[in-house]
Amino acid sequence: MVRLSNNLVGVLNIVTFVLSIPILGAGIWLSTRASTDCEKFLERPVIALGVFLMVVSLAGLIGACCGVSWLLWVYLLVMFLLIVLLFCFTIFAFVVTNKGAGEIASNRGYKEYRLGDYSNWLQKRVNGNSNWDKIRSCIRDSKVCDSLRERNQTFDEFIKDNLSPIQSGCCKPPTACNFTYASETEWTKPVGFTNSSIVDCNTWQSDPSILCYNCDSCKAGVLANIKNDWKKVAIVNIIFLIFLIIVYSIGCCAFRNNRRDNHHGYKGYP
Template sequence: MKSVKNNLPGLILNVLLIVLSCPIMVIGWWLFMNTSVLINTGPDGCGGEVVNGVGLGIICAGALLMVVSVVGSIYYCCRMCCSSRPCLLTLSFWFYVVFMVLFIIFNLGFTIYTLADTNQGFDSQLWNETQTCMIKSDICTKFNPKYLNNTLEEHLTAIQSGCCKPSDDCGFTYSSPANWTAGKGVSDKNPDCNAWDNDPKVMCFNCDSCKAVFADKMNKMYKKFGKVNFGFIALLIIAFAAYLVFREDDNYTSSNQTTGRRAHP
């Protein structure tokens, strides 16, 4: 009875973690399938190639958490029901330790990798795919004409401002959403001025300002993910450390009880 009382909290915790792993995998799948919601550039979800890795990583983390929790549940069941079989207890314990350590290492490594990978920016192939997506989704031709006046900047999204119009310091004159006339004093200091083209398939999609907008969105999203994941890892480490302390204390108590019984037959 005492064995059940001592190990029931651990069993309940692992069952709760099994339940928690299910929505984690669902969230990962949702992120993997709905990149357009995060990037907010249209139904095609431009830039989603970068985001898909986050969703896939969360799915793997949820699956590994479920495996860890199942092994932990088996271990606690063995402690309650099979305490007379030390070999089985030892085997289940080390399975639990190995899977827990793997889960922590995977989460930590994945978080560091995604943050480092995002800071490197877009490679040429990925940016070409993003450009193609933006052209297909017509993000630069969906302005409402009534907003295109002297307060144009107030009605543009960050992506439209960075990718659909030339930089203000270029000195271009606005004629229509896809027609800007270059003045005599075009700035040579800003390379985006020469990258601009009135062609709807070119516009400012090759501009550094356009790439910077996407890079900024990716960095913000990955930083939020990283903070949440690091917090989750910290909680797991604390919980696992507390479990090891509790196990050691439980073993010490059991050993003292056994010694006491032997000393007083």
């Protein structure tokens, strides 16, 4: 008689297998349609996730419903490793995002961000040229600065606006530069401006393809987004971790059932 735990594992893995199909399809679609570095950067992780879910769910499904103990053992091993990795990642996410916060600029409705305020690990992730090239491509593709420019605000309206971290760090120069406002993404450097002690002031250009995309403030804005997202992901991970532990426990029961059935069959019991 098929045990309840085997049925539960089977149902859960059918659901996982069905979910893996659109994920894998999305990755394949990206690989055939990708025209930007941002899209190409996303395609491989999506495909890998889809294949991983499909293979693991098949192993769990066949192992639980067909009584294949070694497949169920592999499934449980992968589940155990996933639980350990997810637990470690959740702790790591809380640790590396513990530092760093935006500072409210004088008489401004938005915050400004400094790269040095964030953990060294996060800084290294965005300071590498290859990584930053991909991130910068994603920011440009998202047209976040274009949408800011379309607001057509006066200076007083602009400084009261609640800009996102990326808009604040990438689409305008730091307030300390004291550039003259022309539009949301156009700021004029003072006559005779040469070099400033603030590196981002020298990096800024009103060219829409350049702006402050190479500024440390832009990298800090990205890290501010990452910090907020990772904290949300960490909370979701805790919920998912509890779910995985429950599924793992049910899987262990199904594995014991398989071994008992195989043992009885070997002994000649009905």
